Amino acid sequence: MYQIKLSRAALHEPVRGAWCRVCESCYVSRDGYLDHKGFVRDHTSDFKSLRQKNVDKQHLETSRLDKRLTKLTQVLTDPTAAEMLNVQQQSAASKLWPVNLNGLRNQRKLLEQTIVNWEDDAKVPNCPFCKQTFTNFSLRKHHCRLCGKVVCGDTRTGCSSEVGLNVNVNVGGGKTLTEKMGEVALDVRICRECNGVLFSKRDFMDEVARKPxxxxxxxxxxxxxxxxxxxxxxxxxxxxxxxxxxxxxxxxxxxxxxxxxxxxxxxxxxxxxxxxxxxxxxxxxxxxxxxxxxxxxxxxxxxxxxxxxxxxxxxxxxxxxxxxxxxxxxxxxxxxxxxxxxxxxxxxxxxxxxxxxxxxxxxxxxxxxxxxxxxxxxxxxxxxxxxxxxxxxxxxxxxxxxxxxxxxxxxxxxxxxxxxx
Ligand SMILES: [Zn+2]
Ligand SMILES: [Zn+2]
Ligand SMILES: [Zn+2]
Structure with a gap:
């Protein structure tokens, strides 16, 4: 016994029709019988356009941090930048802090702060990632050099880490450009978030490209x-x-x-x-x-x-x-x-x-x-x-x-x- 849905005019009406008994030839000759493929609606382009926003945002974020990192390494390895800063800060600095052993560290800090504003230490009691409470000794505050956030430096949680970079810099001396270029090792503290944005895709691509x-x-x-x-x-x-x-x-x-x-x-x-x-x-x-x-x-x-x-x-x-x-x-x-x-x-x-x-x-x-x-x-x-x-x-x-x-x-x-x- 075969049944399909028919309209009042006895035409195949799968949605609003009423179930009616039909012969085999009517059953098999109706529209869509043996149509295994069904209706296909391609959502790929919709998905792509939706996804594109995320991809663009991610890309923008990555390139922004990338630029910051480049600028930071340039500033830190360029001796003239430090001198210029010295001239600017000398009068103020001599009043604010006396020359001490921390002078060099302060100089680097000032250079680093030209890249991004550092978050105020006093306003952050806990590490934003692991929620541990900062102390003066065992869990000190660190600043991410790329986003300026205060984070902990706990190696167990990996909230931030010193990323070792080999920076190509103009060291002078040689005649040709390649002779002048030298590598300088530079450690930059980067928080977990910035690290992910900067390197996760690269790491992933490397991983994919690597063959056993x-x-x-x-x-x-x-x-x-x-x-x-x-x-x-x-x-x-x-x-x-x-x-x-x-x-x-x-x-x-x-x-x-x-x-x-x-x-x-x-x-x-x-x-x-x-x-x-x-x-x-x-x-x-x-x-x-x-x-x-x-x-x-x-x-x-x-x-x-x-x-x-x-x-x-x-x-x-x-x-x-x-x-x-x-x-x-x-x-x-x-x-x-x-x-x-x-x-x-x-x-x-x-x-x-x-x-x-x-x-x-x-x-x-x-x-x-x-x-x-x-x-x-x-x-x-x-x-x-x-x-x-x-x-x-x-x-x-x-x-x-x-x-x-x-x-x-x-x-x-x-x-x-x-x-x-
Ligand atoms: Zn029939
Ligand atoms: Zn932490
Ligand atoms: Zn960061």
Whole structure:
């Protein structure tokens, strides 16, 4: 039984209509049936315009304090400002306070007060942030140098703090501007509120931009992986032309193949370095350890799968070379370029072969080390009767043993195919 709301004229009227019994076709053909999306009203622009007021206000506040701070540091590091103040204040100062040890502090205070009016100490019995009552000794009054408020300097509540700034100032002496500039360390007391306004956004942005080392290494790894994936088809195409028995490869083709191979090998090496960096990152978290190990195992797999075509090239180069040597009269006809290329490709492929073997042996060493570590972990898990861990560890050990066998087999193959020259 189907029911929809109908008007007096028997039209679909979902708001003011009365419930009526209808047939299926009327039910499904009404407006809005199967309309899953519903009505969409975009409030983003409304929200933005409302929010903009807050953003602007915040921005204004930040830039105002920023300007004050800049002015303050300029005044405090500029010797001429102090002198000017001295001249102005000398007559009054000599009457008001006698020259004493606090003279310098007073001078700085006067300079600081040119930036913002300081709140009257006497009117503030409690710290506005933590509400503690000020005393003459244990909880003294401080002034925020940016808003002038009286605040406490309690380090536990952090109502205000001395912010260390390195200010670039003109110290004179050098000839060029960069020589004249020097850094002066300056401590400025800033209240919690001003600190938040000034630095929280910057801190937040820094925090967002900061990448943990494992992520950085992983991104490098992924970059090299992409590079390898795009380079490989081109290399395989070159390889196919080299293997074409009906048309002997030109020297250019061979040198290009050799060059591409070199670049690929470099990429593989960088990839391997990044992967090793990840697996060797120190961590106490078992999850992180597992993650790093998995990434590394993946990288080993990737290297094993994709380095295979690279191994074919030295063989092909050798074959083409020996067949060339076989045809004695051909050799005389070879242009000087082809001879040079011949020797260079053989010479350059030699260290590459070594690098490949080295890479495999390094992989083996890392795997053996991991095997040892996992073995240790199993022993310690057994000793402390953490049986649920042993299962997972034993599985890892099995995987590692398989990997070790695989790499060992590859090294043997490799040595067979590339005997020591
Ligand atoms: Zn009907
Ligand atoms: Zn306080
Ligand atoms: Zn303040």
């Amino acid at each position: 080392p494992d992520q950085k290494s992983y991104e490098t790894m992924v970059e090299f992986e992409k590079g390898i994936i795009t380079m490989l088809p081109r290399f395989q195409k070159l390889l196919a032309t080299l293997q074409d028995s009906s048309r002997p490869p030109t020297p250019q083709q061979r040198s290009e193949a050799s060059k591409t191979r070199k670049r690929l090998l470099d990429a593989f090496t960088q990839y391997d370095i990044a992967a090793k960096r990840i697996v060797n990152l120190p961590t106490d978290s078992p999850t992180q350890q597992q993650l790093q190990r998995s990434i590394y195992l993946y990288s080993v797999e990737f290297l094993q799968t994709h380095m295979f075509p690279l191994k074919a090239l030295p063989k092909i180069l050798k074959q083409t070379k020996s067949s060339k040597l076989g045809n004695g009269h051909h050799r005389g006809l070879g242009s000087p370029a082809s001879i040079i290329d011949d020797s260079s490709s053989v010479v350059s492929s030699n260290p590459e072969v070594d690098a490949e073997e080295k890479l495999l042996k390094e992989q083996l060493a890392v795997l053996e080390e991991q095997k040892f570590l996992v073995g240790e972990m199993i022993a310690s898990a057994k000793a402390s009767r953490r049986f649920e861990e042993i299962g997972a560890l034993a599985q890892s050990l099995g995987e590692l043993e398989k990997e070790v066998e695989k790499v060992e087999g590859q090294i043997k193959d490799f040595e067979k195919r590339n005997p020591v020259w």
